Amino acid sequence: MNRHSARARLRHPRLRTRISPGDTMYRPGPAAYFPVGRSALHAIEEVLALAGSGGVNPILDLPCGHGRVLRWLRSRYPDAVITACDIDRPGVDFCARTFGAEPVYGSERFAETRLPRRYDLVWCGSLLTHLDLAAWREALSLLVDALRPGGVLIASTHGPTALENIRRRHPTRLWGLDQSGGDRLIRAFESGGFGYADYPKRAGYGISLATPSFVEAVLAELPGVDGGRVLERRWADHHDIAYCVKTSEVDTQAGGPLRESVRRPAAKPRRSAPR
Numbered sequence: 098m099n100r101h102s103a104r105a106r107l108r109h110p111r112l113r114t115r116i117s118p119g120d121t122m123y124r125p126g127p128a129a130y131f132p133v134g135r136s137a138l139h140a141i142e143e144v145l146a147l148a149g150s151g152g153v154n155p156i157l158d159l160p161c162g163h164g165r166v167l168r169w170l171r172s173r174y175p176d177a178v179i180t181a182c183d184i185d186r187p188g189v190d191f192c193a194r195t196f197g198a199e200p201v202y203g204s205e206r207f208a209e210t211r212l213p214r215r216y217d218l219v220w221c222g223s224l225l226t227h228l229d230l231a232a233w234r235e236a237l238s239l240l241v242d243a244l245r246p247g248g249v250l251i252a253s254t255h256g257p258t259a260l261e262n263i264r265r266r267h268p269t270r271l272w273g274l275d276q277s278g279g280d281r282l283i284r285a286f287e288s289g290g291f292g293y294a295d296y297p298k299r300a301g302y303g304i305s306l307a308t309p310s311f312v313e314a315v316l317a318e319l320p321g322v323d324g325g326r327v328l329e330r331r332w333a334d335h336h337d338i339a340y341c342v343k344t345s346e347v348d349t350q351a352g353g354p355l356r357e358s359v360r361r362p363a364a365k366p367r368r369s370a371p372r
């Protein structure tokens with residue numbers, strides 16, 4: 098155990114600090130890994146308070162990766178059923194083995210992912226940040242369908258802060274994109290509020306950027322949800338955090354509400370203060 102794991106364990110005795118050898122999120126080093134996971138948990142708890150959410154059991158972490166955030170969910174909610182879903186099967190297996198998560202292998206096409214239950218909390222960290230708008234809509238449809246009435250979807254997005262941070266750190270190769278991809282991403286973001294470019298040689302997976310108002314407009318299109326809001330720079334001072342609350346079951350075939358909400362969201366939360 099290195100000193101970062103030891104320190105995290107000391108401060109958070111319930112935290113399991115074992116690292117999967119396949120966890121690419123660990124590559125930048127251990128110093129950031131645990132604080133980034135903890136920051137996600139703080140953002141999740143802030144949203145749950147704003148949304149007036151009662152219980153959070155069961156929980157879905159999609160994509161779970163190799164448990165960077167799931168380990169914190171497990172330490173905070175030791176008795177909850179937590180479903181770990183990803184297309185990275187070794188990651189799912191690691192989360193099941195190490196954190197007692199319920200394993201579900203995801204599908205590249207979101208519409209083909211089968212989830213075993215409905216959730217009070219769906220956490221989607223660092224997925225929309227890598228998808229184009231059509232894939233955002235497919236992913237959001239799956240994730241909202243997976244909520245129980247009253248359940249909360251929380252997803253991270255790249256907004257103006259992420260762009261500012263990356264420009265400062267890697268001004269010439271934004272997120273490892275090639276020059277034309279980076280230019281396309283910025284142009285579309287600045288002109289229409291949303292931009293996307295593939296990573297070099299990875300069709301369909303890259304970097305997206307979205308203004309908070311664009312994200313809120315996308316959430317507002319989702320049937321059967323309410324309270325679509327964005328809290329800026331809430332995850333590790335880098336990702337924005339978008340959330341919405343499921344108010345009713347919607348028959349996506351017929352397009353109409355089937356069942357009204359059992360729990361209404363709390364009064365409209367304030368927008369984050371500009372910093």
Ligand SMILES: C[S@@+](CC[C@H](N)C(=O)[O-])C[C@H]1O[C@@H](n2cnc3c(N)ncnc32)[C@H](O)[C@@H]1O
Binds near residue numbers: 161164207222
């Ligand atoms: C940047 S990683 C984030 C992982 C994790 N949420 C974290 O914060 O450490 C993005 C993850 O999305 C997963 N992913 C990509 N497409 C997916 C899909 N269609 N269904 C489920 N997971 C997917 C990848 O396998 C990868 O684990």
